[in-house]
Amino acid sequence: MPLAVEASPATTAFRQRGWRPPRPQPDLARPLTESPALLTLADHPPATAPPTATYGAVLGSRHVGRLLAGTLTGRLPNSMVPVGLVLWITGGGGSLAFAGMLAALYGLASGLSQPVKGRLMDRHGQTRVSAPAVLLNAGCLASLPLIGAGGQPTVVTAVVGVAGLFTPPLEAGLRALWPTVLPDVGRRRVVQALDTGSQGLLYIVGPLLASWLATAHGPDTALTTTAALGLVGTAVVLTSAPSQAWRSPAAGGAAGSGRLMSTGLIQLFTALAGTGFAFGAMNVWAAGMAGTHGLAMFSGVLPAAFSTGSLLGSLIYARRARPGTPATQLITTSALFLLGWMPLLTQPDPRTAIVFTAIPGLFFTLIITNGFHTVDVLAPPSRTTEAYAWLILSVGTGQAAGTALAAALATRLYVLAALPAAGAATALTILTLARRNLVSTSPRGRHRRPRHHRKHQVNLPSHESDTCAPVVGRPGHQTVRNGAPAGTSAAAKQAWLATARGQQEQRAVRARADWFGMAPQEGTRADAAPQWRTP
Numbered sequence: 001m002p003l004a005v006e007a008s009p010a011t012t013a014f015r016q017r018g019w020r021p022p023r024p025q026p027d028l029a030r031p032l033t034e035s036p037a038l039l040t041l042a043d044h045p046p047a048t049a050p051p052t053a054t055y056g057a058v059l060g061s062r063h064v065g066r067l068l069a070g071t072l073t074g075r076l077p078n079s080m081v082p083v084g085l086v087l088w089i090t091g092g093g094g095s096l097a098f099a100g101m102l103a104a105l106y107g108l109a110s111g112l113s114q115p116v117k118g119r120l121m122d123r124h125g126q127t128r129v130s131a132p133a134v135l136l137n138a139g140c141l142a143s144l145p146l147i148g149a150g151g152q153p154t155v156v157t158a159v160v161g162v163a164g165l166f167t168p169p170l171e172a173g174l175r176a177l178w179p180t181v182l183p184d185v186g187r188r189r190v191v192q193a194l195d196t197g198s199q200g201l202l203y204i205v206g207p208l209l210a211s212w213l214a215t216a217h218g219p220d221t222a223l224t225t226t227a228a229l230g231l232v233g234t235a236v237v238l239t240s241a242p243s244q245a246w247r248s249p250a251a252g253g254a255a256g257s258g259r260l261m262s263t264g265l266i267q268l269f270t271a272l273a274g275t276g277f278a279f280g281a282m283n284v285w286a287a288g289m290a291g292t293h294g295l296a297m298f299s300g301v302l303p304a305a306f307s308t309g310s311l312l313g314s315l316i317y318a319r320r321a322r323p324g325t326p327a328t329q330l331i332t333t334s335a336l337f338l339l340g341w342m343p344l345l346t347q348p349d350p351r352t353a354i355v356f357t358a359i360p361g362l363f364f365t366l367i368i369t370n371g372f373h374t375v376d377v378l379a380p381p382s383r384t385t386e387a388y389a390w391l392i393l394s395v396g397t398g399q400a401a402g403t404a405l406a407a408a409l410a411t412r413l414y415v416l417a418a419l420p421a422a423g424a425a426t427a428l429t430i431l432t433l434a435r436r437n438l439v440s441t442s443p444r445g446r447h448r449r450p451r452h453h454r455k456h457q458v459n460l461p462s463h464e465s466d467t468c469a470p471v472v473g474r475p476g477h478q479t480v481r482n483g484a485p486a487g488t489s490a491a492a493k494q495a496w497l498a499t500a501r502g503q504q505e506q507r508a509v510r511a512r513a514d515w516f517g518m519a520p521q522e523g524t525r526a527d528a529a530p531q532w533r534t535p
Contacts, residue, residue, distance in 0.1 A: 055315075058190045063181050063242050068191075070240070071174045072198060074134070074233025078167065079206025080226045081106050081141070085160065087211070088219035092149025102160045104400075109164030111396040117169040118389030122248040122382060126173050127238050134234040136166040141227035145220035168234045171199075172388035175372055177242050192372065197314020197365040200307030207300070249381040260387060264378045264437035267430055269394035272371050274427030275334070276398025277405075278341065279364065281419035282306060282357070284406035285344070288416050293350050305354045309361025317366050326373035327431075327438035333366040334428040341421035347414070360420070367427075368395070374438055398423070 059065055082103035089099035121129045140163035147155060174195065182188040213222035237243055286302035289295075324332070340360030348356055371391055379387035402423055409415045431438070 055190065055194070058182070058187050058194070061182060061187065063240055064191060066240055067174060067177060067181065067237060067242070068195065068198070070233050070236030071170045071195075072202065072233070074168060074170045074230055074237060075199075075202055076206050076209070076233065077137070077141070077226045077230040078107075078110065079202045080210040080222070080229070081163075083207045083210040084214065084219065084222045084226055087214040088144065088223060089149050091214070091219045094149055098153065102157065105157065106160050106164040107396070108400065109161050110167040111393050111400075113165045113167070114169055114172065114389035114393045115386055118172050118386035119383070121169060121173060121176075121385045125248075126176075126243045126246055130168040130170070130173060130234055130238055133166040134168040134231055137163050137168065138227040138231040140166070141223055141230075144223050149219070168230070169385070169389060170234060170237060171392055172385050173237070173243070175388045176248070176385045177246055180246060181242050193314040193317045193365065193369050196369045196372075197311040200310040200361075200365075204304050204307050248383070248385065260379060260383045260390075262378055262437070264434060264439075265375070265387065265390070267434035267437055268371065268374055268378070269390055271334070271427040271430035271434070272367070272391060273394045273398030273401070274423045274425075274430065275337070275364070275367055276395035276400075277402035277423030277426070278337070278360070278420040279306075279395075279423075280399035280402030280404075281406040281416070281423060282360075282402075284403055284410060285413075285416040285420065286357075288410055288413050289350070289353060292413060295350060301354060302357045305357045306361040306364070309358035310365045312358075313362035314365040314369070316362070317369065325439055326370050326377060327435060330367065330370040330374055330438070331428070331431045331435065333363045333370060334424065334431055337363040337367055338421060338424040338428050341424055344417045344420065345414075347417065360424070377439065 059068075085102045085106065086096070086099040089102065090096055117129055117133065140159045144156065144159060147159065149156075175192070178188050178191060178195075182191055210222050210226065213225055283303055286300075289302065337360055340363055343356040343359065344353070372388065375387045375391055376384065402419065406416055406419050409419070
């Protein structure tokens with residue numbers, strides 16, 4: 001005989017409200033097969049196992065490969081433009097200082113405009129923001145060869161600045177798409193780690209591609225190809241179904257509403273700026289190592305080793321779920337990131353330096369990935385894209401600061417080796433102090449008590465109208481917001497609280513008994529279990 005359970009309306013209502021009523025006695029005189037509410041195991045098959053979260057399964061999921069490939073292609077200009085501008089200016093007889101200023105201007109304009117573009121994307125969708133942005137960005141880059149490297153410096157500077165301002169926010173947009181493309185948490189964790197780890201490839205492939213194009217076909221061709229790659233990659237993403245259908249969750253009917261910045265988010269972004277500082281200082285340290293040992297290739301090999309470690313770290317991290325909250329994982333990986341920089345203080349030889357540089361790279365992806373996960377916890381759903389953009393900006397700002405400070409101390413190799421560890425230590429200190437704020441899901445002033453909780457307030461007599469009595473939000477949950485009437489002693493206050501709680505308990509028991517057709521018992525809820533009425 002199959003296992004049978006008879007579900008009554010009262011039982012269903014009790015379960016929906018969190019209470020477990022006494023199990024009703026079955027009517028043994030009536031066969032089980034005559035029950036109209038008969039449920040069997042055949043009617044409720046066992047729950048299916050969650051989908052597998054392997055690399056093949058994730059990359060084979062619908063839209064995943066297209067979105068990853070399109071985003072990486074569309075973001076190649078971020079690493080190609082600085083190199084292309086330097087080769088374009090110097091190839092036309094311009095100064096290296098002017099070329100470096102243009103490269104810095106492009107990166108700075110791109111980073112500072114990210115939060116604005118993220119906010120607009122939350123309000124108006126991805127296509128309406130990224131499509132005009134990529135057209136302006138590609139148009140400006142393609143117009144530089146027409147202006148010429150020897151043209152007016154003011155015009156060239158303005159065009160490069162506009163191009164930087166209108167870089168499409170592909171990274172933040174892709175992060176916002178993953179919850180809809182991969183609803184399963186396990187698969188989403190894998191693809192987010194792959195997304196972050198593969199970004200290291202941009203800074204390996206991009207500069208090499210720009211250098212090869214400029215050498216083989218001329219700097220003008222390098223800039224034109226860079227503009228075309230950005231246009232094609234962005235088009236691949238924007239023409240996908242998830243991007244066209246994506247809309248930011250509206251808060252209160254208005255997209256993009258809700259307070260964004262909380263104490264936890266500010267502390268998180270400040271800490272991640274320290275992580276970016278370590279990465280920026282490492283690039284200058286690599287150039288210093290190349291000059292010290294007379295190996296020019298080291299200025300590119302060491303950052304490539306760091307990026308390779310970052311990719312390997314993402315592959316290892318995505319293999320299995322890690323225990324703890326995103327904030328706990330963020331602090332743990334930041335501590336490992338700091339320890340990974342310590343071997344550099346020994347001033348290793350060139351071959352050993354390659355291995356030592358890859359060690360902190362293993363944890364860089366983990367920090368950024370857990371940073372995005374922490375943003376998911378702290379930011380309002382209606383403004384996640386903007387929050388992602390602020391995270392990207394904080395890392396980029398820290399990287400620029402680390403590069404600038406390390407360049408000013410370039411003659412002191414021991415100091416250069418210590419700067420990445422200093423940035424990592426700053427990040428870990430901030431995260432440790434901010435641990436409580438990184439797990440809060442209700443920033444002050446952002447949420448209000450639901451309206452359905454307010455109707456359970458106790459209406460006290462007139463002599464107690466100046467106080468607030470217990471509020472019952474759900475069964476078994478009471479809170480007292482003010483206390484006993486003014487002028488009472490401690491013992492009287494305790495007695496008043498006990499009386500108020502008992503009255504509220506009785507009212508709740510009677511209300512539930514009337515609603516479900518049961519006979520209530522007197523006393524508090526602890527010793528007053530409702531009983532079924534007998535016909």
